[in-house]
Amino acid sequence: MDDYANVRRVLNEAQKKRLDSHKASVYEEDGVLKTDIEKINIGDKGTKNNKLISVLPAKDEKSVPFSEAEFLFRDLVQVNAMLTNACNLSCSYCYEQHNKDFGRFTVESLKKVYDWMNSRNNGQKKVFQFFGGEPLIHRKLIEEFIETHHEELDSNYSNYRGTFVSMVTNGLLLKDDFIEFYFGQRDYTHMMISLDTFNSAIDHREITPPQMEKVKKSIKKCIDVLDDPMRLVIRATLSEETSSTMGEFVRELYDLGIRNLVVHPLVLDSRNGYISWKEENWLNMRSQIFNALESYEDLYIKFSEGVGVKEDSNCMVGSHMVAIDASGDFSGCYFFTNQKSNGADIAVLGNVMQDKVYVDRYKKFQGAYKEMFETEEQCRTCNYQDACYQCPAGNLDTGSKMFRPDDMCQKIVKLYVDFQKDVAKKIFMRNVKQRLARLKEIGPKSTTAEIMYFRDIWLRLKKGDFDYYLDKAKDDPTFTIQFWSMELGGNATNVKELYNIIAERTGRPRIDIPLNTDLERCYYIQCISSIVFNKTKHHDTKLSTLLE
Numbered sequence: 001m002d003d004y005a006n007v008r009r010v011l012n013e014a015q016k017k018r019l020d021s022h023k024a025s026v027y028e029e030d031g032v033l034k035t036d037i038e039k040i041n042i043g044d045k046g047t048k049n050n051k052l053i054s055v056l057p058a059k060d061e062k063s064v065p066f067s068e069a070e071f072l073f074r075d076l077v078q079v080n081a082m083l084t085n086a087c088n089l090s091c092s093y094c095y096e097q098h099n100k101d102f103g104r105f106t107v108e109s110l111k112k113v114y115d116w117m118n119s120r121n122n123g124q125k126k127v128f129q130f131f132g133g134e135p136l137i138h139r140k141l142i143e144e145f146i147e148t149h150h151e152e153l154d155s156n157y158s159n160y161r162g163t164f165v166s167m168v169t170n171g172l173l174l175k176d177d178f179i180e181f182y183f184g185q186r187d188y189t190h191m192m193i194s195l196d197t198f199n200s201a202i203d204h205r206e207i208t209p210p211q212m213e214k215v216k217k218s219i220k221k222c223i224d225v226l227d228d229p230m231r232l233v234i235r236a237t238l239s240e241e242t243s244s245t246m247g248e249f250v251r252e253l254y255d256l257g258i259r260n261l262v263v264h265p266l267v268l269d270s271r272n273g274y275i276s277w278k279e280e281n282w283l284n285m286r287s288q289i290f291n292a293l294e295s296y297e298d299l300y301i302k303f304s305e306g307v308g309v310k311e312d313s314n315c316m317v318g319s320h321m322v323a324i325d326a327s328g329d330f331s332g333c334y335f336f337t338n339q340k341s342n343g344a345d346i347a348v349l350g351n352v353m354q355d356k357v358y359v360d361r362y363k364k365f366q367g368a369y370k371e372m373f374e375t376e377e378q379c380r381t382c383n384y385q386d387a388c389y390q391c392p393a394g395n396l397d398t399g400s401k402m403f404r405p406d407d408m409c410q411k412i413v414k415l416y417v418d419f420q421k422d423v424a425k426k427i428f429m430r431n432v433k434q435r436l437a438r439l440k441e442i443g444p445k446s447t448t449a450e451i452m453y454f455r456d457i458w459l460r461l462k463k464g465d466f467d468y469y470l471d472k473a474k475d476d477p478t479f480t481i482q483f484w485s486m487e488l489g490g491n492a493t494n495v496k497e498l499y500n501i502i503a504e505r506t507g508r509p510r511i512d513i514p515l516n517t518d519l520e521r522c523y524y525i526q527c528i529s530s531i532v533f534n535k536t537k538h539h540d541t542k543l544s545t546l547l548e
Contacts, residue, residue: 011271014342015397019270021097024090024206026137028173033137039100040086042137052103054327055340055348061360063350066120069357073120075313078321080131080168081105081113083138085338089170092204093237093269095335095393098133102340103326105138109353110145113324116352118156118163124460125162127190131323131334136173143181150186157188166190168235172211174218183225192233192262193219197242197249204239204266216256223257230260230300239266240281246288254296262302263289265415267408268394274408282415289419293426300427303419307412310388311373316365316402318349328353335393347392369403378405384413428526435522447495448473448480450525454532455484495524502531 011019025037033042057063066073083105087098114128130142146153146165156163171193182189193215200209222232234253238246243265253261265285267275289301306315313319318332328351331337336347350357369390373379382388382405389412392402438446449469455461456469473480478493485492490501496515503510508531513520 018095018097018342018397021099022090022094022270023098024088025086025098026088026134028088033173035086037086037099040098041084041101041104042086052327053340054102054329054351054354055345057358057361061358063356063358065355066116066350066357069359070120072317072319072357072359072362075123075319076117076120076322077123077125078127078129079113079117080129080321080323080334081110082131082133082323082325082334082337083135083141084133086137087133087170088137088172089134089205089207091206091237092271093239093266095270095397096133096338101326102329105141105326107141107144107148109326109328110141111149113328113352114149125164128163128165130165130167132168133338134170134173135167136169136178139173139178142167143178146182146186146189153188154186164188164190166192168192168194170194170205171215171218172207174215174221176221179218179221179225183222183231190231190233191222192235194235194237195219196236196238197245198252199242199245202239202241202245204237204242204269219253219256219258229257232258233260233262234258235262235264237264237266238285240275240277243281243285243288246285247291250288250292250296250299254292254299259298260300264303265412267412268391268398270397273398274394274406276408277411282411286415286419290422290426293423297430297433301423303416303423306391307387307389307416310386311370314365314369314388314390314392314403316347316369316392317362322349324352327351333393343396365402372403372405376405378410382410382413384410385417387413387417389413389416428530431529432519432522432526435525436519439518439522442470444475444477445470445473447521447525448475448477450529451477451480451484451495451498454528455480455487458532459487495521495528499524499527499531502528506531 025040026033026035026042028034035042085096085098085101087096090098117126117128135142153163153165165188167190169191182191194205195215196205197203198212198216200207200212203212219232219234223229226232236242236249242249246263250261265277265282267277269275289303292299293301308314315321315332318330322330322332323334323337324330325337329337329340329348330352331347331349333347336344339345340348346361348358349361379388389409390403395402395404435446435450449466449472452473453466453469477495481492481494481498485498485501488501488505490497492498492501494515496511496513500510502508511524511527513523515521515524
C-alpha cells in the first residue's frame with residue numbers, strides 16, 4: 001500500500017458506526033444461509049421481520065401522484081429492486097449498511113414495481129434489476145417472480161419495448177440449478193457479476209481464494225448455458241492495486257467466455273475517503289484496457305459511471321435510474337435507499353406503493369446541483385464537454401456538501417470523455433469490419449436486411465432478429481432505402497443519402513465521405529445503426545428546464 005496515494009483517514013464516530021453496520025451479515029454454512037442479525041430477512045425465515053418502513057415527508061413538502069409528474073420519468077430506463085440490504089461480503093468501497101431491511105418484497109409487490117417502470121414512458125430496452133445487498137439471498141423470490149410472470153416478461157422483451165430482467169450479484173451464492181433456471185429457455189434474463197480481480201490478496205472485497213474459484217466455476221457455467229455471452233456482464237471496480245494486473249484479469253475472463261465488461265476506477269472508498277491515483281497508474285490502466293480491445297475483437301468494454309450532464313442529470317433526481325425497496329420508497333441512488341437514517345431519508349423521492357412523488361425534493365436537489373456551477377470557481381472554469389462527475393453519497397461521507405468539486409472530479413471526467421470517445425471509435429470500426437465481412441459473405445441481401453431491420457426498430461415495428469429480415473430480403477437494397485427515406489420526407493437512393501436524411505431529422509452532423517467501396521457502404525450503415533439505437537425522445541430538453 002505504500003506505493004499508492006491512498007491515505008487512511010481518521011474516522012469520526014458516525015463513520016465508525018456506519019462501517020460497523022457494513023460488515024457481512026449473512027454467511028453460508030453447509031449450503032444453508034444463516035445470519036445472527038434479527039432485522040434482516042433471509043429466505044422463508046424472514047416473515048416475522050417484514051415490517052414495511054417508509055419515509056414520511058415534512059408537512060410543508062409537496063406530494064403529488066405520478067400522473068401529475070410524468071415528466072420527471074421521461075428518461076427512466078432502469079429500476080433496481082432492492083430485495084435485501086443483507087450481504088455476504090464487506091467491500092471496502094461500498095457505502096451500504098447490511099444489518100437492517102425495511103420490509104420484504106413479495107411476488108405481487110415486485111410485479112407492481114415492474115409495471116410501474118414500464119408505464120412511466122415509452123422508452124426501449126428498460127432494465128428491471130434485482131439488487132441488494134446480495135439479491136440471491138432471496139433466490140426463491142426471484143424464481144417465483146419469473147415463473148409467475150414468465151409469459152409477460154418474455155412478451156415485453158420480445159416486442160419493441162425490449163424490457164429485460166437482470167440482477168447484480170457477487171456470484172458467491174450462484175448454484176448450477178439456478179443458473180439453468182435463470183438463463184435456460186429465457187431470452188429476457190441478464191446478469192451482472194461484481195468481480196474486481198482473480199487475486200484475492202489485493203481484492204478490496206475480503207474474498208478468499210476458494211470463494212474466488214467458486215465464482216470462476218459459476219461464470220463458466222453461465223457461459224455454457226447462455227446462447228449469447230453478452231447477457232453476462234462483469235463489473236470491475238479497479239483500484240490502483242488491481243489495475244496493475246488488469247491485462248491478465250481480462251485474459252482470464254475472456255478465456256472463460258466473457259465478452260461484456262464494465263470497469264470503474266476506485267476514487268471513493270468508505271474507509272479511506274477520496275483516493276488520488278498516481279498518473280502512471282491511470283496511464284497503465286488505460287493502456288491495458290486498450291490492449292485488451294485490440295487483442296479481442298469481440299470484447300466490449302464500457303468505462304466508468306457517475307458522469308452526468310452539467311447542471312442537469314444527477315443521481316439525486318433519479319432521471320435515468322431509481323432504486324426501490326420493499327416499502328415502495330425510491331431514490332436515485334441505492335446507497336440512500338439503503339440507509340433511511342442519519343439524514344439519508346432526505347434523498348427519498350417518493351413512494352411507488354403509495355403513488356406519491358415528493359416534487360419539492362426534485363427541485364431542491366436540482367437547485368443545489370445547479371448552484372455548484374454558479375458558486376464554485378473550479379466549476380465555473382471547468383470546460384469538460386458539458387459533463388460532470390459527482391457522487392453525493394461519497395461527498396456527504398467525506399464532507400458536508402452533497403455536490404462539490406474536488407481534485408479528482410475533473411480527472412475522472414477528462415478520462416471518461418477521452419476514453420469513451422476512443423473506445424467508441426474502436427467499437428464503431430469493429431462493427432464496420434464485421435458488416436463488411438457479412439456483406440462479402442452474403443452479398444447485397446445483407447444490406448437490404450439491415451435497412452429493413454433499422455427501419456422497423458425506428459418505427460417500433462420490430463418483428464424479429466436480423467435473420468428474420470435476412471429471410472425476407474431481396475438482393476436489391478435500393479427499393480428498401482427509397483421506401484424508408486420517403487417515410488422520412490426524403491428521396492434517398494443509397495445509404496449515404498439515407499444517413500444524411502436521418503441525421504437531419506435527429507440533429508446529427510452530415511457526413512460527406514464518398515460512397516465508392518463496400519467499406520464505405522458499411523461505414524454509412526453503421527452510422528445509421530448508431531442513430532437508430534441511440535435516439536432519445538427528448539434529447540434536446542434538459543430536466544432542469546422542466547423543473548423550473
